[in-house]
Amino acid sequence: MTTTVDLLPPSTPPSGPRQPRQLSPGLQPSDRIFHGGATTIGMVVLALTGAIGLFLGFQSIPTLHHYGLSFFTQTQWVPELNRIGIAAVLVGTVEVALVAMFVSFPLALMFALFITDYAPKRIKSSLISVIDLMAAVPSIIYGLWGFFLLQPYATNVARFLSQYFGWLPVFHVDTDPNSAVWQQSRYTSSAFIAGLAVAMMAIPLACAIMRGVFDQAPMGEREAAMALGGTRFGVARTVVLPFAKGGIIGGTMLALGRALGETAAVLIIISPAYDIKPRILEAGTQTTSALIAGNFGNATKSQLSALLTAGFVLFVITLGVNSIAAAFIRRSRSGAGTEI
Amino acid sequence: MRTTLDGAGPSGGGSRLDRSNVPGGADRAGPLAPAGLDALGVCAWFGRAQVLDDVTLSVPAATVTALIGPSGCGKSTFLRILNRMHESTEGAQMAGEVFLNGEDIYGPGHRLTDVRKQIGMVFQKPNPFPSMSIADNVTAGLGLTNTKVSRSAKVDLVEECLTRAGLWSEVKDRLDRPGSALSGGQQQRLCIARSLAVRPKVLLMDEPCSALDPTSTRRIEETIAELQGEVTIVIVTHNMQQATRVSQRAAFFLAEPGSPGGIVEQGDTVDLFERPRDPRTSDYVNGRFG
Numbered sequence: 298m299t300t301t302v303d304l305l306p307p308s309t310p311p312s313g314p315r316q317p318r319q320l321s322p323g324l325q326p327s328d329r330i331f332h333g334g335a336t337t338i339g340m341v342v343l344a345l346t347g348a349i350g351l352f353l354g355f356q357s358i359p360t361l362h363h364y365g366l367s368f369f370t371q372t373q374w375v376p377e378l379n380r381i382g383i384a385a386v387l388v389g390t391v392e393v394a395l396v397a398m399f400v401s402f403p404l405a406l407m408f409a410l411f412i413t414d415y416a417p418k419r420i421k422s423s424l425i426s427v428i429d430l431m432a433a434v435p436s437i438i439y440g441l442w443g444f445f446l447l448q449p450y451a452t453n454v455a456r457f458l459s460q461y462f463g464w465l466p467v468f469h470v471d472t473d474p475n476s477a478v479w480q481q482s483r484y485t486s487s488a489f490i491a492g493l494a495v496a497m498m499a500i501p502l503a504c505a506i507m508r509g510v511f512d513q514a515p516m517g518e519r520e521a522a523m524a525l526g527g528t529r530f531g532v533a534r535t536v537v538l539p540f541a542k543g544g545i546i547g548g549t550m551l552a553l554g555r556a557l558g559e560t561a562a563v564l565i566i567i568s569p570a571y572d573i574k575p576r577i578l579e580a581g582t583q584t585t586s587a588l589i590a591g592n593f594g595n596a597t598k599s600q601l602s603a604l605l606t607a608g609f610v611l612f613v614i615t616l617g618v619n620s621i622a623a624a625f626i627r628r629s630r631s632g633a634g635t636e637i
Numbered sequence: 638m639r640t641t642l643d644g645a646g647p648s649g650g651g652s653r654l655d656r657s658n659v660p661g662g663a664d665r666a667g668p669l670a671p672a673g674l675d676a677l678g679v680c681a682w683f684g685r686a687q688v689l690d691d692v693t694l695s696v697p698a699a700t701v702t703a704l705i706g707p708s709g710c711g712k713s714t715f716l717r718i719l720n721r722m723h724e725s726t727e728g729a730q731m732a733g734e735v736f737l738n739g740e741d742i743y744g745p746g747h748r749l750t751d752v753r754k755q756i757g758m759v760f761q762k763p764n765p766f767p768s769m770s771i772a773d774n775v776t777a778g779l780g781l782t783n784t785k786v787s788r789s790a791k792v793d794l795v796e797e798c799l800t801r802a803g804l805w806s807e808v809k810d811r812l813d814r815p816g817s818a819l820s821g822g823q824q825q826r827l828c829i830a831r832s833l834a835v836r837p838k839v840l841l842m843d844e845p846c847s848a849l850d851p852t853s854t855r856r857i858e859e860t861i862a863e864l865q866g867e868v869t870i871v872i873v874t875h876n877m878q879q880a881t882r883v884s885q886r887a888a889f890f891l892a893e894p895g896s897p898g899g900i901v902e903q904g905d906t907v908d909l910f911e912r913p914r915d916p917r918t919s920d921y922v923n924g925r926f927g
Contacts, residue, residue: 418727517764521828524722525835526754527781535781539768 350612357606359599368606373571374588376600383607385571389488389582390611393563394556396492396577401499401556402549408500409507414533425508432501440562443494448566451493452484455578459484466575486568488582494562499552506551506626510544511537543629550622554615560586585611671699671869672738672838674719674756679733680897681714681723688714690897692733694888696839701861701870703880703906706890707921711898712873715890716841719871720756721749737838754782757837761844763824765816765831772812774827775799778835794834801867802830803860822853826860833868840864842872846879858883877922881910889918 324332361368364381371382412424455470456479462468472483514537522532538545563584569591570581589604596604674696681689689711696702704712717723718731721742734741742752765774775795779786786794795812799805804826808819816827825845832840842861846854854876861870861883874880880887887906892898902909902918913919920926 515764517760517762518766520722520725520758520760521764521766521831522777522781523725524720524753524758524760525778525781525831526750526752527778528750531781531783535766535777539766 350609350616353605353609353612356602357609360603360606363599364603368603372573374583374592376597376603381603383585383588383610385573386583386585386588386607387610388573389567389570390557390584390586392488392575392577392582393492393495393559393567393584394553396489397495397499397556397559398549398553400493400496401503401552404496405500405503405507405548405552406545409504409511410533410537412504412508413511414529414537428501428504431497432505434497435561436498436559437561437565439494439497440565442497443490443562443566447493448485448490451490452481455484455487455489456481459578468578469576470579471576483580484578486566486580486582488567488577491563491566491582491584492556492577494566495556495559498559498562499556502555503548503552506548507541507545510541510548510626514540543625547622547626547629550618550625554618554622557615557618558586558611559584560590563587564590670836670838671867672755673698674839674869674871675736676715676719677734677736679715679718679735680731681711681718682730683726684728687897688892689718689731690899692890692898692900694900694903696869696871697886698869699866700886701865701872701884702886702888703884704871704873704888704890705875705877705880705921706898706901707892707926708875709898710890710892712890713843714898716758716843716871716873719839719841720758721752722758750782754778754835755837756839756841757832757835759825759828759832759840759842759845762848763821763828765819765824765827767815767817769816770813771799771808771816771819771827774816775830775834777831782835784835798830798833799827801833801860801864802826803856803863804830820853822849822856825849825853825857829857829860829864833864837868839869839871842870844873844875847875854879877910877924881906889913889915889921891917891921 360381364371368382369387370384371380372385373380373382374386375381408424408428412421412428416424456474458468459470460474463470463474470483472480518536518540519532522535527535564587567583567587568581569583569587571583585607589608593601593604676692676694676696679689679692679694680687692711692715694702694715704716706712714723717726719735723729723731731743735743737752737755740747742756766777769777772791772795775798776786776791778784779791779794796805796809799808804823807823808814808827816824819827825848829840829845846857849857858879861872864870872880872883884906886904887909888903889901889909890898891901902913902915909918910922913922
């Protein structure tokens, strides 16, 4: 091949605007196959999620068309009386999730910090396995645990809270907390107890993400804090926690997304009640996923559509929460390299 | 020595050195309390591998001592033993004694955090706390050591330490800006200011200029010259010109292949560079290896 350098006029100015060259990636056949396979599978996953959303969306058209906005304002769910709405259900969903967050956030944070900054190296990996094992326990087990083991004790806590903090609407229970024979059944099957069980499932998820970002806190800054005479807590407060802020928020929100959709454990623990109330300690509440799980078995076609609409709303909320969480994690200094 | 490039000169320096109202002032012998450091028979291991063997070095108070030698000869490890940072590394062990003003810092009754507070450290890579402002970076050590200080004392301390570190005139109008917004050289001087704020008796510097350009390097060297006499300085450097410029005493470290590192020769910097007694020192300082 001859070179073309000599054939070019010595100083011709470029004619017209210069275009960037198209570079071919120059992949090996094996790379091409892998590239193609990975792209396809990635697309399939995206398409599946999209398809679920679309399916739910289409299914909810008749319901939303029929009930309109009242679907979101009606508290009762009585298909027989043509009264269907998710106002109370959504409130119950949020209450259970918030109780779960309130309990799991400090535990996950402390445990993650303990693993990364305090635990001796030799037990570190065992601790990580234990917390990962918590995530592997089926949620129905947590439900049974919450109902049979936790509830008898948790009702005492609930009674204590309503006795001393009952003036707060959140802790109020419609019964006399100081009566000689206390009505334990008024305190069972509540959003509070369901939230405790859900918290057990939220902890490993939040903890894993927080641990990931704590571990990434730069060694240079940790050493700087140590060299100034900082205690371990000082290092955590000055370096690790500020660094991990985005990861902490993101991990918590991901766990919130998990808590919002939790079904089996909640279904076992709560007794369905369809009223909007802030009283989380009081018996009876309902969450979206428990509503669906409890009712779809003997639902007619239109009732099924209504349940799927409730599912669609939950899907959108969870998607929103997870997207916000992902944005928090990705945009923070700590989260740039974190897997979520 | 250039001392008037910035606020360290006429306005800043003199009056600010009275620090009877700042933390640590009460429990110290005086406002300026540089202390001598003596390492005796120091050995170090990482796991099973011994990296230092029987290093004995005396650092007189209020002087600058340079540790020189090729890479991997244990200079930095030795430096980290001097303020007990060595033991924070996984699998790191040491033997021997380090005396600060005659007291063994590894002895019983010495808290790790107190030792590190008295023997500060500046690292190779500038490491300001990025989430904090410049002023908060300077006073970060107070929070870390749970030292309570009034707001006005804090303001004074920020100015004093930034002045001593030769950074005050460059940042005095933007103390509330994040420390990470500064240039590399300024960040390193901010780290020096941060170390000075907890009133160390000794300041250890681990190749503080190796990540910096020549101009920033010169500014750090000026800072070292200004601090000399106020605080005892031990500096690890790969730059032999720097060693001759900033230090009065020097120690040459060397590790023969397959054996732990140690000091080949130590003494006055001038003697070490101009009249080395050991041929290996002569080879190194004349650039024949390393």
